[in-house]
Amino acid sequence: MKDIILLGSTGSIGNAVLNVVKKNKSNFKIKLLTTNKNIKKIYQQAVYFNVKKVVILDYKNFKKFSHLFKKKKIKVYFKIDEALKTFTKKVYFTISGISGIEGLEPTLKTIKYTKNLGIANKESIICGWKFIKKSLKKNNTNFVPLDSEHFSIWSLIKSENIDNIKKIYLTASGGPFLNKKLDDIKNIKPKFALRHPNWKMGKKISIDSATMMNKIFEVIEAKKIFNIESKKLDIIIHPKSYIHAVVHFKNGLTKFLAHDTTMEIPILNSLYKKNEKFIFNNKNFNYTKFNGINFLKPDPKIFPLLKILDYNFKGAYFDIILVCLNDILVNLYLKNSINYISIHKLLIKLLKKAYFSRYYDKSPKNINEIENMVNKVKKYLHNYLKLNEKFYKNNI
DSSP: OEEEEEESTTSHHHHHHHHHHHHTTTTEEEEEEEESSOHHHHHHHHHHTTOOEEEEOSHHHHHHHGGGGGGGTOEEESSHHHHHTTOSSOEEEEEEOOOSGGGHHHHHHHGGGEEEEEEOOHHHHHHHHHHHHHHHHHTTOEEEEOSHHHHHHHHHHTTSOGGGEEEEEEEEOOGGGTTSOGGGGTTOOHHHHTOOSSOOOOHHHHHHHHHTHHHHHHHHHHHHHTTOOGGGEEEEEOTTOOEEEEEEETTSOEEEEEOOSOTHHHHHHHHSOTTOOOOSOOOOOOGGGGTTOOOBOOOTTTOGGGGGGGOOOOSHHHHHHHHHHHHHHHHHHHTTSSOHHHHHHHHHHHHTOHHHHTTTTOOOSSHHHHHHHHHHHHHHHHHHHHHTHHHHHHHO
8 A cells, every 4th residue: 555645636636646546546545635725625535535634725724624624533734844744654655736836845845755756746846946856865755757748758768868869849739729820819718728629737737738838837847857958858739639758869769658638647657666567447559549640840920938948048047937927927817807918928028127137047045035036026027017007908
């Protein structure tokens, strides 16, 4: 029986993990769940999977709903540190599925309590990989990237010499607007942008898929995780979303990894050890899915945010500022406060501001400096949009 800590159990990644555990009950045991605000769901999860430790990271919800769990003898914590200290030995696997930069601190705190760490949180890797990597080494904890693209790259190159790689291609579906001109969808409502053609994902990542920001983040992630040069990384569109990564080697060979559009596959393959026997499903190989693979080069006119990949700054503050600006703008779009094209125009415009660019070749020394930068970005953007509210509503 393998023990699991699940950070962010009520999100899309959390759901995928629990589906895997549900189908493999005799092999895995959930020891700890966390959420921010979805109390009803985490209560149901804790009862169903007989989880005795739950963390509610939002203080108001913690104070208001903690008593509900007592009847089921479930211990509720507000601070993840307090919950983790109750573990007398390392758990087998921790999965970090908390969305946004808020996932970084809980991920870092959990590393010393786990033998293996799987991260499906882009923002944590992009903003804090230096600190994650240091802690992994210090605590002798293995790392597995769970994002389908990075899990695929990891699977394809783990027995290869990195110097033998000529190019790595991360595949993108193109999202719901692949064949649309940007001007034709500049005022498109969020409900249409959320309609990903192949994947069932959370709202934030669905919008990032539509704008292609999701792939920009994945390129940055791959650069950090695999310690590989930017020039060896590229994006190609694969509308079927069946092939997740392609690696071309200097010896002339090209490898790719394919699987159905469900996160359960990389999760399941991460949880089991190399020589353990397990079955995802009993379906036969469907070779017809490879008919008409149809790889395409993404058009910068449709996806103007791809220009961001030309900003090759060495400092980690650029990545942190990029993540934070995008988070805020996407949330504003989801609330109908700005239109779709504003995400693109405002993001590129703001990245050029001297207020931010002075930090681009610098890096934070600790996690507190990351949090300080996030607060700076939030404050600046709040004031900027307030001053320019009338202009953007009338002209974008």
